[in-house]
Amino acid sequence: MPSHRDTILDQFSRQAVPFSTAAPIRDEHALRLLVEAAETRSDDLVLDVACGPGIVACAFARVARGVTGIDLTPAMIERARLLASEQQRANVRFEIGDVLPLPFVDAAFSIVVSRFAFHHFQNPAAVLAEMKRVCQPGGRVVVADLTVSEDPRKAEGFHRMEMLRDPSHARAFTVDQLRRLYRICGLAVAAEKFWRMDIDVEGLLERSFPVPGSEDTIRKMFEDSVADDGLGLGTRRHKGRLRFTYSNVILVARQ
Amino acid sequence: MAISKELLDILACPKCKGAIQLNDKQDGLVCDACKLLYPIKDDIPVMLIDEALPV
Numbered sequence: 001m002p003s004h005r006d007t008i009l010d011q012f013s014r015q016a017v018p019f020s021t022a023a024p025i026r027d028e029h030a031l032r033l034l035v036e037a038a039e040t041r042s043d044d045l046v047l048d049v050a051c052g053p054g055i056v057a058c059a060f061a062r063v064a065r066g067v068t069g070i071d072l073t074p075a076m077i078e079r080a081r082l083l084a085s086e087q088q089r090a091n092v093r094f095e096i097g098d099v100l101p102l103p104f105v106d107a108a109f110s111i112v113v114s115r116f117a118f119h120h121f122q123n124p125a126a127v128l129a130e131m132k133r134v135c136q137p138g139g140r141v142v143v144a145d146l147t148v149s150e151d152p153r154k155a156e157g158f159h160r161m162e163m164l165r166d167p168s169h170a171r172a173f174t175v176d177q178l179r180r181l182y183r184i185c186g187l188a189v190a191a192e193k194f195w196r197m198d199i200d201v202e203g204l205l206e207r208s209f210p211v212p213g214s215e216d217t218i219r220k221m222f223e224d225s226v227a228d229d230g231l232g233l234g235t236r237r238h239k240g241r242l243r244f245t246y247s248n249v250i251l252v253a254r255q
Numbered sequence: 256m257a258i259s260k261e262l263l264d265i266l267a268c269p270k271c272k273g274a275i276q277l278n279d280k281q282d283g284l285v286c287d288a289c290k291l292l293y294p295i296k297d298d299i300p301v302m303l304i305d306e307a308l309p310v
Contacts, residue, residue: 066261068262068265070302072303077299081299093262094299095266095299095300095301095302096299096300096301096302096303097269097300097301097302097303098269098302098303101269101272102269103266103267103268103269103272103302104265104266104267105264105265105266105267105272105274108265109265
């Protein structure tokens with residue numbers, strides 16, 4: 001059985017191009033919400049943890065003095081560099097590296113952010129503690145991620161579907177569980193922002209690399225959830241297509 | 256783009272979290288304590304213990 005790290009590398013090498021070009025991922029409104037929630041200023045030094053294709057790093061680079069993005073997957077870093085070069089961002093740089101530990105000295109950054117990554121971590125509390133360690137006193141530790149339903153049955157339904165759709169998935173949290181992670185790490189949440197992403201099921205499957213042979217099972221899980229919302233994603237039919245909504249949260253704490 | 260002084264100041268060895276420095280050939284970052292070299296490939300530091308080379 002491949003390790004979680006091997007699965008991450010496999011999934012994200014294949015997802016690098018389709019993920020980095022997906023409209024919901026590049027949504028400007030959501031990026032601005034994140035940069036503003038972090039109270040980003042022109043003198044900030046930002047770390048983007050598990051930066052993927054660098055979309056978040058480049059969004060922060062419009063405002064901040066400097067941005068560093070770190071990711072385990074070389075194919076993602078390649079996309080990130082391309083994006084930074086397309087956007088002519090000279091104040092952003094990227095590294096290949098893991099999140100445990102983060103290869104930076106204590107208090108190296110004034111903003112440490114991670115978007116859409118926590119549900120891939122096997123030890124999210126340890127990652128958050130690392131984010132806190134590399135953040136300066138008075139800096140902001142910011143996690144943005146999708147959330148699951150507070151109803152355990154729906155959360156479990158989502159988990160089962162997501163493990164098929166993206167085997168690098170670890171565990172998505174409810175908003176309250178994410179708040180608890182912050183508390184465990186001694187971080188007081190100072191601000192919370194919410195946003196939603198409406199997603200077309202077939203569009204999502206086109207940019208996914210599910211467990212081989214599981215596509216029809218995944219489709220059926222979505223179809224079944226139209227009646228009972230068994231995935232907690234508000235799945236519905238719209239103009240003949242299956243659609244659902246990710247409910248996302250941004251948590252901001254002052255270090 | 257070369258590795259800047261500013262980046263060197265904040266990078267740490269992922270094994271011991273201690274200081275690292277640019278090697279003479281400027282193609283890797285060395286942790287003297289762990290005796291490991293983290294390669295710089297196409298200007299991208301690869302800060303992975305698995306891919307570090309003994310020095």
